[in-house]
Amino acid sequence: MKKLKMFFDIEKEEQWLNVQLQKGYRCTNISGLGIYTFEKTDKRYVMRLDYQDYLSKKRFKDYKGIYEDFGWIYINGPWLGGIRYWQKEDDNQNEIFSDRQSKSNYYKRLMGYSSGLCILFLSFFYSLYKDSGLYLAEGLWSMKGALFWKAFLFETPFALLRSLPALMVVLFGSSFYKAYRKYSMLKEK
Structure with a gap:
């Protein structure tokens, strides 16, 4: 399933994506033009968004590794910098900011x-x-x-x-x- 949607508020976008997850649709891709791709799933997922400025390849690899160590799956994000999309199965440890x-x-x-x-x-x-x-x-x-x-x-x-x-x-x-x-x-x- 694909949906076209534009957001100017990162928190509203995160809320909308989590509503889609509650309906049983897991996000698989997000294009820069506001096209969201979903697939039906039986598992419960949660999605979090983070904004990052430009990261070098090494810093991006480290950034990605930290999140992946905690079970987060990187969905998408612009090459230079911008909103990074993270998703994982709901396990009650659903926040990406620890403090x-x-x-x-x-x-x-x-x-x-x-x-x-x-x-x-x-x-x-x-x-x-x-x-x-x-x-x-x-x-x-x-x-x-x-x-x-x-x-x-x-x-x-x-x-x-x-x-x-x-x-x-x-x-x-x-x-x-x-x-x-x-x-x-x-x-x-």
Whole structure:
């Protein structure tokens, strides 16, 4: 079974994957385009996600070895860095972060990831629209009556597409804020 789904919140993605596992579908592959591949299983599994920056081949091998020593199976993850997908049979030892420090470091990595993407989309949005605005139809605002409404309605879907970087700024900004709150709570305790 394959499902197409996009996530901007790593914790919501993890929850959704675990719901699929509870329904009896084990994840076998995740593509970078948001295509999840599942197979039916009778065993109970649990899935955890981790965000890692770039790891050299040796560090990645060590990173993978540590998790595999505890029974985790590596599903997928981008080559350079990003979200790493781990799955194993449910044995009541289902957390990948053993202490507050490792959990705190996880949220710190997530904050860096979210803020980097937020800044990237913000600079992209600014460079695209600093002079032109969202509506590019020349003379649109000087048109009158029905001609204005036809041109406005025609141009609006394109304006919405051009505003997509701003939406991404909001999504990654909120992701940063959630990670920051959790990081702060762990630091306070």
